[in-house]
Amino acid sequence: HLCTTSRRESARTEELCAMLLQACSVSVAVGAWMAHPMIFDDVAAASPPATAGEWFYAAHTVLELALGLLKLRGRYQHEAPGVVSPRTQMYVRHHAFSLLSLTMLSFGVWYRRLVHTPAGALTSLCLLVFHGGASLCFALAWSAGAIPFAKLLLPHTPLALGFAALVLAPGSPGRPALSPWRLPGAPASPLSVWSALSSAKSLLPAAVGPRARLLWTVLLLSHAVLELVLGALKLRGRYAHEPPVDAPGGRGARGAMYVRHHGCALLALAALGLGLWAAGATAHPESAGGGLVAALAAQLTPPPTERGSVSASTPPLLAVLHSPFGALVCGCLLLFHGGAVAVFAGAWVGGAIPAGKVLMPHAPLAAGFAALAAWRWASTEL
Numbered sequence: 001h002l003c004t005t006s007r008r009e010s011a012r013t014e015e016l017c018a019m020l021l022q023a024c025s026v027s028v029a030v031g032a033w034m035a036h037p038m039i040f041d042d043v044a045a046a047s048p049p050a051t052a053g054e055w056f057y058a059a060h061t062v063l064e065l066a067l068g069l070l071k072l073r074g075r076y077q078h079e080a081p082g083v084v085s086p087r088t089q090m091y092v093r094h095h096a097f098s099l100l101s102l103t104m105l106s107f108g109v110w111y112r113r114l115v116h117t118p119a120g121a122l123t124s125l126c127l128l129v130f131h132g133g134a135s136l137c138f139a140l141a142w143s144a145g146a147i148p149f150a151k152l153l154l155p156h157t158p159l160a161l162g163f164a165a166l167v168l169a170p171g172s173p174g175r176p177a178l179s180p181w182r183l184p185g186a187p188a189s190p191l192s193v194w195s196a197l198s199s200a201k202s203l204l205p206a207a208v209g210p211r212a213r214l215l216w217t218v219l220l221l222s223h224a225v226l227e228l229v230l231g232a233l234k235l236r237g238r239y240a241h242e243p244p245v246d247a248p249g250g251r252g253a254r255g256a257m258y259v260r261h262h263g264c265a266l267l268a269l270a271a272l273g274l275g276l277w278a279a280g281a282t283a284h285p286e287s288a289g290g291g292l293v294a295a296l297a298a299q300l301t302p303p304p305t306e307r308g309s310v311s312a313s314t315p316p317l318l319a320v321l322h323s324p325f326g327a328l329v330c331g332c333l334l335l336f337h338g339g340a341v342a343v344f345a346g347a348w349v350g351g352a353i354p355a356g357k358v359l360m361p362h363a364p365l366a367a368g369f370a371a372l373a374a375w376r377w378a379s380t381e382l
Helices: 002-039 052-071 086-111 118-143 149-153 156-168 192-198 200-207 211-234 252-281 292-300 316-322 324-349 355-359 362-378
Strands: none
Touching: 052 086, 052 156, 086 118, 086 252, 086 324, 118 149, 118 156, 118 252, 118 292, 149 156, 211 252, 211 316, 211 362, 252 292, 252 316, 252 324, 292 316, 292 324, 316 324, 316 362, 324 355, 324 362, 355 362
């Protein structure tokens, strides 16, 4: 009884510390945002002060980094140390690497000041998928009485609202006069992003040609399909080796909430890979119509006279992958799949999973994104 009481008190203390860490992260970011005119007084005129959206990205980066590092322990906040099976610890650490890869994406977009560009719009859309889905998962757990109302409010609901505002907001003064949904001069349509995505079938032949284009197309689409399937499976609220949520020995409503949160992170990573491929599959962004995909393609495939080491004959997909944002996305996906391989290998060494689960499905994708990174850094003339 004393041991059980001690574990419960330790779990409550740990949860309180985690919530305080989240609140402090948001408070520091908000305070920095309010003070930024004083902080950036000595910045050159060529470098404009940070916008509210950029400070929002900074706050998200700090918060997501903290949550990802906490999950590297191999257990969730409500679980006591020593009671989680090695296989479950593997999945929780896999969850951690999905959060850390989204953290890297958020940091890269903030650092390169891409928040108010089509690349930032794609990133905000992916993070909206993640935090919006997480808010729904937390609302479901709250309705079942598994979590207090404060945990429903923080941290995902404000983040979901913030990314929704960034996705829907038109270009701000001093930034490119570009709505996230359409190119300048394109007809405004609330469904233009969906029409652009629905045209992916007609764009497929443009992405399949030379051997390199085929290889990177297969890599990005394999990642997107795999994470869509794995994310959808985790929306059930349990991992593959666990019984149903309400069955004896099941996770319960709170444990299911975290697994669904994991699923939302995978769906966001799937959307990221799919969006990058769709931009590269748009052979002629100026004639592809309105939409986020066409705007992203126009941003990532500059005119031949401005491409530098990218030649005029470079296929659009390779030009997109060679761009700084393409490299950032591929680096995030390499971190995710590489971290998953390391986590699965550790579980295999401990006897929790067979060797085949280490090899599939993450190892080929990790090797593919590593090869893509090596090609990107080594290529000076495509």
